[in-house]
Amino acid sequence: MNTRYLTLELRRAVRNGRYLIFTVVVPAVMFVLFVNLYGGDGGTFPNGLPVTTSLMMNMALFGVMAGPLTIGARIAVERGLGWQRQLRLTPLTGSGYLMTKGALAMLVGLPGILLVCVIGAVEGVRMDALHWAGVLATLWLGAIPFVLLGIVIGLIASPDGMQAITGLASMLFGLLGGIWIPADVAPAWLATVMKILPTYWVKQLTQAPFVSGVEVKTALAVIVAWVAALSLIAVRRYRAQS
Numbered sequence: 001m002n003t004r005y006l007t008l009e010l011r012r013a014v015r016n017g018r019y020l021i022f023t024v025v026v027p028a029v030m031f032v033l034f035v036n037l038y039g040g041d042g043g044t045f046p047n048g049l050p051v052t053t054s055l056m057m058n059m060a061l062f063g064v065m066a067g068p069l070t071i072g073a074r075i076a077v078e079r080g081l082g083w084q085r086q087l088r089l090t091p092l093t094g095s096g097y098l099m100t101k102g103a104l105a106m107l108v109g110l111p112g113i114l115l116v117c118v119i120g121a122v123e124g125v126r127m128d129a130l131h132w133a134g135v136l137a138t139l140w141l142g143a144i145p146f147v148l149l150g151i152v153i154g155l156i157a158s159p160d161g162m163q164a165i166t167g168l169a170s171m172l173f174g175l176l177g178g179i180w181i182p183a184d185v186a187p188a189w190l191a192t193v194m195k196i197l198p199t200y201w202v203k204q205l206t207q208a209p210f211v212s213g214v215e216v217k218t219a220l221a222v223i224v225a226w227v228a229a230l231s232l233i234a235v236r237r238y239r240a241q242s
Contacts (some may be wrong), residue, residue, distance in 0.1 A: 005096075013071060014102045023067035024112045030229040031059035031116050037122050046184050047211040053127075056120035057206045058179045060139050063112030065199065067174060068105035068147040069166050075101060076162040079241070094238055098151060106140070113139050131209055142202030145223060146173070148230035155237040175201045198226045202214025 034055045043051045113136060117125075127135070149169065157165045176179055176190065177199025183191050194200040201219035208214040 006100045006103055009100065009106060011105065013108050022070065023063055023108060024115055026110050027059045027063035027066070028115045028119055030120055031055060032064070032123075033058070045182065047207075047213075049207060049211050050125070052120065052123055054122075054182075054207070055126050056116060057135065057139070057203060060113045060116040060120075061199065061203055061206070062143065062174060062179055063116060064109050064139050064143045065146045065179075066170050067109040067112055068143050068160070069150040069153070069170055071101070071108050071135070071147075071150060074162075075151060076157045077159050079154070080159035098234060098238060099113055101151055101154075102147050104157055105150060106143055109143045109147075110140060127210075138206045139235075142198070142205065142223070145198040145202075145226040145230060148227060148234060151234045152230055152237065155234060164207065173197060178203055181205040196222070198223050202221050 035052055038051055038055065045051060117132070117136060145167055150166070153162065153165055153169065176193050177197040178186070178194045179199060181190065183194055183200065185193065201222045204214050205216065205219050208216060208219075
């Protein structure tokens with residue numbers, strides 16, 4: 001991974017207003033909105049998790065998913081502009097290029113998580129320092145499959161179709177992954193679909209310290225399977241384009 005290239009890409013991302021809006025501002029605004037609609041009475045879900053805490057985790061996970069997807073999918077735009085062909089004339093290797101894009105996507109997902117969690121603390125979410133650290137780490141590391149998915153989309157999609165595909169992926173992984181509809185109230189068929197997607201299991205791992213019955217081994221197995229499959233697709237697709 002090339003740190004100078006990563007620094008350049010990070011500056012480009014931060015200067016992009018759409019990145020700031022969709023990956024940092026939107027999850028925070030939606031969290032505040034949902035808390036005022038559903039979390040103000042101090043209620044809890046059937047699993048015992050306070051509504052405000054659950055909403056905080058959901059909206060942070062939404063930011064974790066949206067940011068890396070957007071950054072990874074920018075690869076499609078760079079392909080259309082011929083940027084990848086120019087980079088191949090430099091000492092930057094293909095693996096270095098993909099690793100830099102992955103690191104960038106991980107970094108841009110972090111501010112959204114932190115902002116939502118800060119607002120959560122203001123809104124009354126209470127946990128000790130160790131649990132806060134665990135929630136933040138789980139959410140951040142949970143971005144890895146979405147980072148890889150964004151890279152795969154960027155390597156496959158056309159520049160014109162990239163935004164539509166990224167938006168559809170965010171909607172489907174959020175809706176079918178349990179961000180917008182809790183698994184406790186979902187129909188049986190939807191609950192089954194949820195357990196195939198990494199979104200559901202990242203959410204489960206985030207809640208694991210606070211609720212009982214979380215299948216940690218299953219969660220890790222599903223997430224690792226997604227990471228392995230998406231990594232393989234990304235590497236093969238990049239090599240095919242080289």
